Amino acid sequence: MIEKDFIPSTYKFEPEQGKVQYTAPSNIALVKYWGKKPNQIPANASVSFTLDECKTITSVGFTKLNKENKDYSFELLFEGKSREDFKPKIELFFMRIEKYLPFLKKYHFAIDTSNSFPHSSGIASSASGMAALALCLMDMEKQMVPGMDPEFFFRKASFLARLGSGSACRSVKGNLVQWGEHNEITGSTNLYGIPYPYEVDEVFKSYQDTILLVHKGQKSVSSTVGHDLMHNHPFAKNRFGQAHENLIRLRSIFAEGNLKDFIEVVESEALTLHAMMMTSIPYFILMKPNTLNIIEKIWEFRRETQNHLCFTLDAGANVHLLYPEDEKNEVNKFIKDELIAYCENGQYICDRIGFGAKKM
Numbered sequence: 001m002i003e004k005d006f007i008p009s010t011y012k013f014e015p016e017q018g019k020v021q022y023t024a025p026s027n028i029a030l031v032k033y034w035g036k037k038p039n040q041i042p043a044n045a046s047v048s049f050t051l052d053e054c055k056t057i058t059s060v061g062f063t064k065l066n067k068e069n070k071d072y073s074f075e076l077l078f079e080g081k082s083r084e085d086f087k088p089k090i091e092l093f094f095m096r097i098e099k100y101l102p103f104l105k106k107y108h109f110a111i112d113t114s115n116s117f118p119h120s121s122g123i124a125s126s127a128s129g130m131a132a133l134a135l136c137l138m139d140m141e142k143q144m145v146p147g148m149d150p151e152f153f154f155r156k157a158s159f160l161a162r163l164g165s166g167s168a169c170r171s172v173k174g175n176l177v178q179w180g181e182h183n184e185i186t187g188s189t190n191l192y193g194i195p196y197p198y199e200v201d202e203v204f205k206s207y208q209d210t211i212l213l214v215h216k217g218q219k220s221v222s223s224t225v226g227h228d229l230m231h232n233h234p235f236a237k238n239r240f241g242q243a244h245e246n247l248i249r250l251r252s253i254f255a256e257g258n259l260k261d262f263i264e265v266v267e268s269e270a271l272t273l274h275a276m277m278m279t280s281i282p283y284f285i286l287m288k289p290n291t292l293n294i295i296e297k298i299w300e301f302r303r304e305t306q307n308h309l310c311f312t313l314d315a316g317a318n319v320h321l322l323y324p325e326d327e328k329n330e331v332n333k334f335i336k337d338e339l340i341a342y343c344e345n346g347q348y349i350c351d352r353i354g355f356g357a358k359k360m
């Protein structure tokens with residue numbers, strides 16, 4: 001599909017009022033998206049595990065206005081409280097997607113959103129938040145376009161979510177989601193995420209992700225600024241090439257359930273992401289001393305036990321522990337005995353691979 005396919009022709013019917021509700025999960029990238037072109041086009045393709053527990057629940061009440069408004073008309077509740085400071089982000093999102101949802105200025109929206117994880121946990125909520133909102137708006141559009149193809153519904157939801165936050169397009173459908181054009185991945189596109197189209201061994205379908213909360217404060221540098229610093233970055237070209245190669249490597253790793261190689265790709269991706277931050281101008285470090293302490297401990301644990309516990313990081317200090325379900329007991333004991341000490345207030349979140357967004 002191309003961008004133009006997401007611009008609707010006139011609606012035959014526009015409901016007077018109603019309410020829609022969706023829950024969308026967070027996701028954790030295995031091959032990272034870091035660097036983008038205008039209009040939220042990624043500089044390289046990426047792939048992620050969809051999470052299960054960490055999610056956003058959003059409802060959108062809508063009422064048709066007597067006449068089309070000049071500005072967007074909406075109110076916003078976050079975890080039950082009105083949050084004026086979140087509004088500019090939604091306004092920017094509406095501005096980016098209006099071309100594809102031309103009804104936006106004809107309605108007043110009451111958006112009510114909350115996360116299953118604490119907002120101050122340092123877990124990015126933009127992916128699940130933007131995906132849930134995009135799905136609600138698509139649910140509304142579906143009412144205006146009776147008989148909408150379900151496949152189109154999810155593609156457009158992912159397309160819109162991407163315009164809110166790149167990684168959000170990977171939080172709509174599927175347990176393993178691929179986003180970004182790649183010449184060796186059928187159906188891949190920069191416009192939306194797709195369920196990973198090749199064979200995936202059973203071991204990955206119940207993979208565990210325990211998120212160690214190392215630093216719960218605000219990040220010193222936002223992802224958006226970080227992406228920007230990949231322009232003119234001395235290693236950008238090699239990095240984008242490396243992501244491309246890692247996606248090729250992952251194809252047989254996923255099919256064969258090759259955990260040894262999986263670990264190598266995933267940990268290398270995490271460290272490369274942070275290496276890009278450390279080598280941009282201006283340079284910055286988002287890992288904390290305890291991030292490194294945890295990584296050391298994981299490597300030691302692996303050497304001693306031959307288990308398949310590995311880590312990945314997003315743009316922050318928290319550590320995602322990835323491991324197969326059948327190693328859960330040993331890993332959980334290791335977390336309690338050795339790793340909790342490095343978490344802020346001993347906090348961590350137990351999650352696992354999930355299957356995508358749901359209508360409520």
Ligand code: DP6
Binds near residue numbers: 029040
């Ligand atoms: C490190 O999707 O948050 O988590 O498109 O500017 O909203 P924007 O960026 P965002 O970047 C995510 C970066 C990452 C890697 C990843 O999820 O692939």
